[in-house]
Amino acid sequence: MSSEKRNKPGSVVASANGKWVSYAHTAFAGYAFLSALVLGMTLHFHKIVRNEFYGYPDEWLVVRQVTLREFPSVSATIGDRYPERSVFQIFIAVTAGPRFALIFLTYLVNAKPGAFFPKVHAMVGLLRTFTCGGWVYITSTDDHDWHDIFMIAYLLLTIPWTIGGIKISTKGKALRWRKVFGIAFYVMIIPLVYFFIQHKINHIPGAYTTYAFFEWSLIFFDVAYDSASVFDFSAFEIRVIDMNGITAGFPPVRKSASTRDLKHNDTGLLTGFSIGGLLGFMISVYNSFIFWSVLTSLGVLIWYFPLWYMGISGYEVTLLSSIAPVLLGLPYATKFFAKFPQIAQLGQLIGVAAYLVPGPSDRLLTVTVGVIFGTIALSIEFWNVTARPFLGLSKATAFSIGFILSAIAKFAFYANNPIWPIMHAENSGWNKTGLALGVIAALLATRPQAGAVDVVPSSKRGCFVWSACGLAGLIFNLHSLLSDSSTLAYWVWTGYPVTGPLPVPHGAITICAMALGVYIGVVAKPVSSSWTGFIIGSIGATVLYSYENWTGYFGGLVLTVYLLSIVPAFLESASIHSPGRTFGLAFFLYDLLVLAHVWVVAYAFVPGGPLLRERTDIVLGSAMFLIGLGVYGAGKVPTSGSSNAKINSINFYKVRSFALICLTSLSALAASIAYKRLSMETPKPYNPDAKLMTVGIWTIHFGLDNDMWASEVRMRDAIRDLEIDVIGLLESDTQRIIMGNRDLTQQIAEDLGMYVDYGPGPNKHTWGAALLSKFPILNSTHHLLPSPVGELAPAIHATLDVYGSPIDVVVFHSGQEEDVEDRRLQTAGVSDIMASSSNPLILLSYLVTKPLEGNYNTYVSEKTRMHDIDPSDWDRWCEYILYRDIKRVAYARVSRSTITDTEIQTGKFVIGDDPTSSNAQIPESEVPKEYHYPAMFRGEGVRGHRYHVFDEPRYYQ
Structure with a gap:
């Protein structure tokens, strides 16, 4: 019996050129998509081309003039039907093997001693592959949200994959074709987004078909980009080597010869990136997130008290808790907190735990303690940070990313952290x-520079005042403009039709601009902190203040990028001085800017208020001036680093890589949140068959209830259960530091399916007026009524498409009782607005007058042609509903519960009937059932809301 002939140990039993990896990847990926497309178009054409608004042949009839047929999207083709879904998934699974090999070989091509970026590029490739599996195997039919999240993450990770691939590629055909396909990919994104918005928001027939063509082109260019690797991989030979001579029947190809020492180990590379290093970086990020969460919460809690006192309450002094770093001037205080950084980090968590404290005043004092420890923790964390190479850059980058994380948290939770x-x-x-x-992040907090020798001699530190000024201006601008992603959008908002950015989805663009600024601060810190950078940032601030809509927003984005880019330079500049003096002065100046930021709108209630009345330009200009002083101070700071160029390189690449990983992930998360929140059904009124329009007016006291809890959820439930189609919200502008930079309308509008006009923005210096509507808002104009002495009176004049009829709605908040002349002028101004309209009109207002007396007779007059919804209702002082040329059928007053200090007033109108109304009241039994108010609010009502004053709704002929 003959024995099998074995190969010798070390024999090469199989080999293949590396280009076959590229061929296999391209072939399997291409066949997966094309087979699904052919099968889908053949077997289920009418089903997969149908979208949420149109189906065959509706959209085809629109686009056939340009010889296009209705075409399915990628998601509908690969995920909705059998067998195309199964065929696609099988071949994509087969593609996984060549895909991982492609990533590995790409790394081998570009890996060089001391080069760290190829490692990051390979990690991005792996993460991108797993997100691909997410949207492939979780179809839109299975779970629409997660399918979209994985899809968006995949597209966003494509950015560093393509750009990084181009960056690390050597000159040749591979680089040339990567540039061609990469540029084509990004160019296609622009029309893709445009036509998606045309479909999703504007419901344009044919837009989805056009969108689908661009979507398929992205698939083509994506696969084609990776196919360029064939030019690189042709230089590789992949071999299978029998190390122990166990194979038989396969003659050896040839003896193996090592052409590349894969065991080469560069110590600098190993220390450049590690899971432990990334974990430490993430701990700093989360501690920064806690800092910003606690700091931004302080103003919201302070604001609760002057609301009830209608002026200075005394609790405003807690704002000064942020100057706590001056306590580090006490003997041994700095060394104590430096030796035990966990104590201050744990201390700032008291501000997070404050939600457990029930009483408003006690909760405020608890948060005050958290702010004290938080500002001390920040001061200690950066003290002497320049003693170690690039440690300041690392910590400052983590600080900025923590700030972005807090903005994303608010973006995900409707502007509330x-x-x-x-x-x-x-x-x-x-x-x-x-x-x-x-708690975990605080306990794991470290201070790597502890015990390190100060590398900056006293003679070269310059004056701490410049560093403190710059830090004050920077933190104030970050807090006031960027702590919520919707603030910039509302600075430039002018109403309908939409001609500028919206909080959703464009809040994600603001967040991505922040991420870009952080990255620039890492890779180009000397440039961003130069006078050239300051001039560019100042131009952005000027454009933001001076212009509206897209122009102003682009200026805001320039300012955004600049502010985040200077964080490392400013924090390093502050770190070389005594932390007590520098950070203490910085937060004192920051507090002065915060007060000025409030004074510009609260001038009627504070001492010296008229000096800053409506002078946001002074506040913004002062902050930028302080930043300019900081630029001067930062220029005096010697560049931190080591004499060892290799160590510098490793540390720099480490910080850049950590930043790329975090910023890419957060940008993808922001885009996913925007997409998820954008996917809202078309708003529908509650009683379309009866052509009923239910309106309401509510003064909501800035969204803080009597117990100091955010009240959007409770407001939403009340509006929903009352079946209100159109509601005016007053005292609704909370886009300021002292009010938390919140947007009270977002959750209500999205949960209830309503259009929103936020009204005059935060740079218009009013307490706010907002309009939410189930009916499309065709046009809206914002007004600031004459207010020579008192608070500014905002108004919104909007035209709604109500069952095909144009109906005007005016939402208005007049000035306070003390300023009689202001209220007279405002009354005349609103009367002119109403008189100028030729449409049926409803006024939802806060008038500060008694029924049938004084200014009331200007609102209800022959000039305005307006009627009171119920002239016999004598128990009113502030809220009124007036109407004209529309049939009124019902009126009710509903108690506020503990949400605010003002009730809900609501009325029902019928569109299309004879608009003639009388004040004769009729029993509910004589009114069609669809006109009835909900019974749940009778008697004791629900959740503290009930019909009151009349104890029941009133109905009219």
Whole structure:
């Protein structure tokens, strides 16, 4: 019996050129998509071309003039039907093997001693592959949200994959074709987004077909980009080597010869990136997130008290808690906190745990303690940070990313930070989760520069004042303009039709601009902190202040990028001085800017208010001036680093890589949130068959209830259960530091399916007026009524498409009782607005007058042609509903519960009937059932809301 002939140990039993990896990847990926497309078009054409608004042949009839047929999207083709879905998934699974080999070989091509970026590029490729599996195997039919999240993450990760591939490629055909396909890919994104918005928001027939063509082109260019690797891989030979001579029947190809020492180990590379290093970086990021969450919550809690006192309450002094770093001037205080940094980090968590304290005043004082420890923790963290090479850059980058993380948290939770002390389980708070993670991050906090020798001699430090000024201006601008992604959009908002950015989806663009600024601060810190950078940032601030709509927003984006880019330079500049003096003075100046930021709108209630009345330009200009002083101070700071160029290189690449990983992930998260929130059904009124329009007016006291909890959820439930189609909200502008930079309309509008006009923005210096409508807003104009002495009176004049009829709605908040002349002028101004309209009109207002007396007779007059919804209702002082040329059928007053200090007034109108109304009241039994108010509010009502004053609704002929 003959024995098998074995190969000798070390024999090469199989080999293949590396280009076959590229061929296999291209072939399997291309066949997966094309086979699904052919099968889908053949078997289920009418089903997969149908979208949420149109189906065959509706959209085809629109686009056939340009010889296009209705075409399916990628998601509908690969995920909705059998067998195309199964065929696609099988071949994509087969593609996984060549895909991982492609990533590995790409790394081998570009890996060089001391080069760290190829490692990051390979990690991005792996993460991108897994997100591909997410949207492939979780189809839109299975789970639409997660399918979209994975899809968006994949597209966003494509950015560093393509750009990084181009960056690390050597000159040749591979680089040339990568540039061609990469540029084509990004160019296609622009019309893709445009036509998606045309389809999703504007419901344009044919837009989805056009969108689908661009979507398929992205697939083609994506696969084609990776196919360029064939030019690189042709230089590789892949071999299977029998190390122990166990194979038989395969003659050896030839003896193996090592052409590349894969065991080469560069110590600098190994120390350049590690999971432990990334974990430490993420701990700093989360501690920064806690800092910003606690700091931004302080103003919201302070604001609660002057609301009830209608002026200075005394609790405003807690704002000065942020100057706590001056305590580090005490003997041994700095060394104590430097030796035990965990104490200050744990101390700032008291501000997060404040949600457990029930009383408003006690909760405010608890947060004050958190702010004290938080500012001390920040001061200690950066003290002497330049003693170690690039440590300041690392910590400053983590600080900025923590700030972005807080903005994303607000973006996801409708402009409320989920761990603020005004949040709890009942209004969607995540306080327990945030606190638990915060304890872990605080305990793991370290101070690597502890014990390090100060590398900056006293003679070269310059004056600490410049550093403090710059830090004050920077933190104020970050807080006032960027702590919420919707603030910039509302600075430039002018109403309908939309001619500028919206909080959703463009809040994600603001966040991406922040991420870009952080990255620039890492890779080009000397440039961003130069006078050239300051001039560019100042131009951006000027454009933001001076212009509206897209022009102003682009200026805001320039300012955004600039502010985030100077964080490392400014924090390093502050770190070389005594932390008590520098950070103490910085936060004192910051507090002065915060007060000025409030004074510009609260001038009627504070001492010296008229000096800053409506002078946002002074506040913004002062902040930029302080930043200019900081640029001067930063220029005096010697560049931190080591004499060892290799160590510098490794540390720099480490910081850049950590930043890329975090910023890419956060940008993808922001885009996913924007997409998820954008996917809202077309708003529908509650009683379309009866052509009923239910309106309401509510003064909501800035969204803080009597117990100091955020009240959007409770307001939403009341509006929903009352079946209100159109509501005016007053005292609704909270886009200021002292009010939390919140947007009270977002959750209500999105949960109830309503269009929103926020009204005059925060740079218009009013207390706010907003309009929410189930009916499309055709046009809206914002007004600031004459107010020579008192508070500015905002008004919105909007035209709605109500069952095909144009109906005008005016939302108005007049000035306070003390300023008689102001209210007279404002009354005349609103009367002119109403008189100028030729459409049926409803006024939802806060008038500060008694029924049938004084200014009331100007509102209800022959000039305005307006009628009171119920002239016999004598128990009114502030809220009124007036109407004209529309049939009124019902009126009710509903108690506020503990949400605010003002009731809800609501009325019902019928569109299309004879608009003649009388004041004769009739029993509910004589009114069609669809006109009835909900019975749940009778008697004791629900959740503290009930019909009151009359104890029941009133109905009219």
